[in-house]
Amino acid sequence: MSLRSTLFALAAVATLGLSGCDAIDEMMDPAAALAKRKMKKQDMISTLYAEYGGIAGSEEAPANAAAEAPAAEEGGVMAFANALADSVMTAVKETDRAGFEAYCEQLGNGERVVPLTPKAREFFAQPSTAATCRSINALTREIAELEAKIASKGG
Secondary structure (H helix, E strand, O other), rough: OOOHHHHHHHHHHHHHHHHHHHHHHHHOHHHHHHHHHHHHHHHHHHHHHHHHHOOOOOOOOOHHHHHHHHHHHHOOOHHHHHHHHHHHHHHHHHHHHHHHHHHHHHHHOOOOOOOOOOHHHHHOOOOOHHHHHHHHHHHHHHHHHHHHHHHOOOO
């Protein structure tokens, strides 16, 4: 192989390495590419949701929050009330996040989005939000294609 051919091959590999990593990953291991895209999608949604601000109190409780609770609250009615409140708050957070993701999906599909709150209307009206939702939607399509490809190969 001549020096010129070697340099050309190296340049091609470098170009693919910079711009075509996902295509190479997909050819080599579709399952790894699928996992990578799913993780990227969740990261993008989480980042967008954090920018939005979620619902009040949507931040995760510190890991030692239970240890900080007074000993008197460890049993009985107060413990039940705390567990119930935690369950309700978890359900509210999950519902808020699911609604947020649904609005983003609709916006990413080019559909007209009519969120219920003024905060959501303002957030989803921003061009940067629409662009991110379109990118998330593109990842969703890529994920579906990879899942179909993996399924057609039998695993």
